[in-house]
Amino acid sequence: MRLRVNGVPREVTVPARRLLSDALRHDLGLTGTHVGCEHGVCGACTVLLDGRPVRSCLLLAVTVDGQDVTTVEGLAAHDGTLHPVQQAFQDCHGLQCGFCTPGFLTTIAAYLEENPDPTEDDALEAISGNLCRCTGYQNIKASVLRAAELKRQGAPGAP
Numbered sequence: 001m002r003l004r005v006n007g008v009p010r011e012v013t014v015p016a017r018r019l020l021s022d023a024l025r026h027d028l029g030l031t032g033t034h035v036g037c038e039h040g041v042c043g044a045c046t047v048l049l050d051g052r053p054v055r056s057c058l059l060l061a062v063t064v065d066g067q068d069v070t071t072v073e074g075l076a077a078h079d080g081t082l083h084p085v086q087q088a089f090q091d092c093h094g095l096q097c098g099f100c101t102p103g104f105l106t107t108i109a110a111y112l113e114e115n116p117d118p119t120e121d122d123a124l125e126a127i128s129g130n131l132c133r134c135t136g137y138q139n140i141k142a143s144v145l146r147a148a149e150l151k152r153q154g155a156p157g158a159p
Contacts, residue, residue: 001065005030006074014061020054021045023061024071032072032102036131043130046103047071053110072102075109077156084150085109085143094143096134103130108144118148 002011005028014023024030024047033056036044040055047056048070075083085108088094095101104127111126112118118126123144127137 001062003064003066004068006070012061016060016062018061019057020047020059020061020064020069021056024056024069027061030071030073034099034102036099036103041131042100043103043107044100046106046130048106048110051110051113053107070106072105075105081156083109084155085112085147087150087155088143088145088147089140092139092142092146094135094139096132100130100132100134104132104140104143108147111144112148112151116148116151118144120145123148 001014002009004010005024010028012023012027014027018027021033021035024033025035033047034044035057036042038057040058043055045055045057046053049064050068075086082090085105089101089105094104107130108126115122115126120141123141124137126144127140132140
């Protein structure tokens with residue numbers, strides 16, 4: 001199958017039943033996409049498919065042939081400048097163990113493309129589909145608001 005991963009054209013041969021999460025991790029070596037529940041509930045495996053967040057543990061890799069996939073590794077600029085969501089997580093201490101973080105980052109990045117000026121309630125709604133066992137979500141919610149602020153200010157790494 002052919003696809004574009006983090007802006008780079010890739011070609012990979014995978015078994016017909018290989019999940020996208022496994023193809024990214026095992027076939028392409030992109031281990032930033034985490035696999036948590038393997039049922040699409042926790043959100044740790046979230047990637048962007050043509051700019052929209054999807055649970056990569058629920059998709060067969062062959063179904064994304066010809067599409068654009070952005071993983072957490074693809075959020076930062078090529079020069080290493082953090083994406084505003086990544087910078088906000090750093091600024092607001094939005095992570096603890098970090099296992100859920102890649103899914104939150106991709107989810108929030110997509111969300112802010114559609115809602116660049118969220119309220120606190122909007123931010124909470126945006127992250128409600130991802131689970132974190134460590135933080136209590138307050139700093140993650142603050143990270144959403146900070147990322148929106150950074151994007152509005154034209155922060156480096158903002159798309």
